[in-house]
Amino acid sequence: MTQLPALSPSANPPRGHADYCESELAKLLARHELNSFEHLWQVAAENVDIPNRERGGVSTVSLLTLEDEKGQRHRLYLKRQTNHLARSVVRPLGEPTFSREWRAIRRYHSLGIPSVEAGWYGERKQGKHWRAILITFDLTNxxxxxxxxxxxxxxxxxxxxxxxxxxxxxxxxxxxxxxxxxxxxxxxxxxxxxxxxxxxxxxxxxxxxxxxxxxxxxxxxxxxxxxxxxxxxxxxxxxxxxxxxxxxxxxxxxxxxxxxxxxxxxxxxxxxxxxx
CATH class of the missing domain: 1.10.510.10 (Transferase(Phosphotransferase) domain 1)
Structure with missing residues (x-):
């Protein structure tokens, strides 16, 4: 198994319907027709942990293995959650906990602290239902x-x-x-x-x-x-x-x-x- 090039997240944190994706990961997802929030939400993937049902919602972590044009396989952790919210002064009505995690990953990288690489983040809110997706790269070897x-x-x-x-x-x-x-x-x-x-x-x-x-x-x-x-x-x-x-x-x-x-x-x- 190989890993995509390690690229530190650099875009501004997305809000509402905006999505963030590293360029190399975008190519891989497009190859498998997974380059949209809804496609990633629906794709079948093997859960690697027990679903977290705290905070009144549900959060899952799944292993997604995709092959690139050279036949190399890439292990990605696809993290999806519904109504799994945290509240803060900035977002008193709540935000997906993955949003916090994504910003924290960016902050750790800016501070030079070795941490997991995140390649994709997006969130959607429809009525009272709030969904979020975060993709991180496998820590090879x-x-x-x-x-x-x-x-x-x-x-x-x-x-x-x-x-x-x-x-x-x-x-x-x-x-x-x-x-x-x-x-x-x-x-x-x-x-x-x-x-x-x-x-x-x-x-x-x-x-x-x-x-x-x-x-x-x-x-x-x-x-x-x-x-x-x-x-x-x-x-x-x-x-x-x-x-x-x-x-x-x-x-x-x-x-x-x-x-x-x-x-x-x-x-x-x-x-x-x-x-x-």
Missing amino acids: RDDLDSWHVRWPELDDEYRRQVITASARLVRQIHQAGMMHGCLFPKHLFLNRPDTFTDARQQMDAVIIDLEKTRRFVLRRHECLRDLYVLWRRLTCWQQDDWRQFLAIYCDSSPKSTEVDRWLSQLEIRGQRKRR
């Missing part, structure tokens, strides 16, 4: 941190170090940019696989997905802790030394520093409160 965590007992020290380092660097970059991810599950961090390494000295890197809930900080320390705690609670195979390594990179300090001690203490206190 990457596995999420959940998958790495499952294999943790089998990994040698070097690969463990690489996984921890890549993950910590990405989280640090997000927080240094003044952003809270808001849903920092291990399944949302994707790291490149060892078989993609062409040089033994090459370091792993990580990419973030699912930016629907991301936002700028209000209370920086508190919100950093919330993001970190989501990882801390789920990465149960990581020992304290692993977390010291992660937090040392996150803080740009020594694993035995007082700053790392402070973060560990706050994570443990938060964990105790959650278990009550």
Whole structure:
């Protein structure tokens, strides 16, 4: 499987019936007669997750595989939702949550934060029914941190170090940019696989997905802790030394520093409160 050229979204956010599409993706969709909102809405595709029925609507994620004129296959994630809305000061009557995610992807790219690529966005409102479509590109040759965590007992020290380092660097970059991810599950961090390494000295890197809930900080320390705690609670195979390594990179300090001690203490206190 190959991926279309990575093109960062650059158009203004569409409103109402306006659609956005990267030029290379537009050619691929046109080849399969899928170059319209209604065609994408109707096309059959395999769901890759349980439909999200929160917020009074429904949101689905499907895998769409299309072949180009050279016979290369491209894996796309076709995300469709109906009446799955979020409200804000700018749009008090609500907007599709995919609209938020699409803008967040553009913002992350503008900040230089490695994140999923979005190639298509459109929304439609008819009466009280509001539909939206977002297409993102497959993260080729990457596995999420959940998958790495499952294999943790089998990994040698070097690969463990690489996984921890890549993950910590990405989280640090997000927080240094003044952003809270808001849903920092291990399944949302994707790291490149060892078989993609062409040089033994090459370091792993990580990419973030699912930016629907991301936002700028209000209370920086508190919100950093919330993001970190989501990882801390789920990465149960990581020992304290692993977390010291992660937090040392996150803080740009020594694993035995007082700053790392402070973060560990706050994570443990938060964990105790959650278990009550």
